[in-house]
């Protein structure tokens with residue numbers, strides 16, 4: 389079974405996009421789609437980037453553990469809010485921190501906002517940064533508008549059927565890319 393890590397990018401006080409990370413964790417577990425863990429950037433609370441991990445003389449155990457989680461995941465779901473039309477500094481902080489760990493990693497992106505556009509303006513800048521670091525961005529979207537009302541604090545959607553259909557389509561693409569990568573690695 390593949391291993392998927394969900395990277396929850398928001399570290400804001402009173403954040404709401406984390407609800408979507410909680411939703412995906414449960415969605416994947418309930419359907420036995422993959423082994424899944426949550427990488428919560430709020431828990432890590434990394435200092436602002438000073439240098440890439442490979443060049444840090446004495447990296448913290450947290451940084452090493454984080455890198456190991458990204459490296460060992462077969463695929464990653466990034467759940468990110470939109471801040472001023474882009475993705476948050478907390479996320480750029482950890483994209484830049486690593487190098488080869490992102491390479492050829494299937495990454496599916498879910499964007500969130502408290503407005504009607506679901507944070508979709510994040511996609512171009514985030515995809516570009518991930519492409520630069522050689523991740524494989526999965527060509528699928530999961531924008532979440534009105535995140536503060538469309539999911540409760542535990543990540544339960546208020547329209548489970550609609551959200552479930554969209555989440556299934558999203559997961560199918562990610563799982564297909566994970567399998568494609570695995571079959572190429574076997575050759």
Ligand SMILES: Cc1cc2nc3c(=O)[nH]c(=O)nc-3n(C[C@H](O)[C@H](O)[C@H](O)COP(=O)(O)O)c2cc1C
Nearest residue numbers: 398400403404405469470471472473500501502503
């Ligand atoms: C600094 C900042 C900038 C924001 N910029 C946008 C924006 O450009 N577009 C938008 O739809 N929402 C914007 N929002 C609102 C977020 O969509 C909202 O906070 C949402 O709940 C997702 O982020 P969260 O996980 O921090 O709660 C912004 C919020 C903050 C704190």
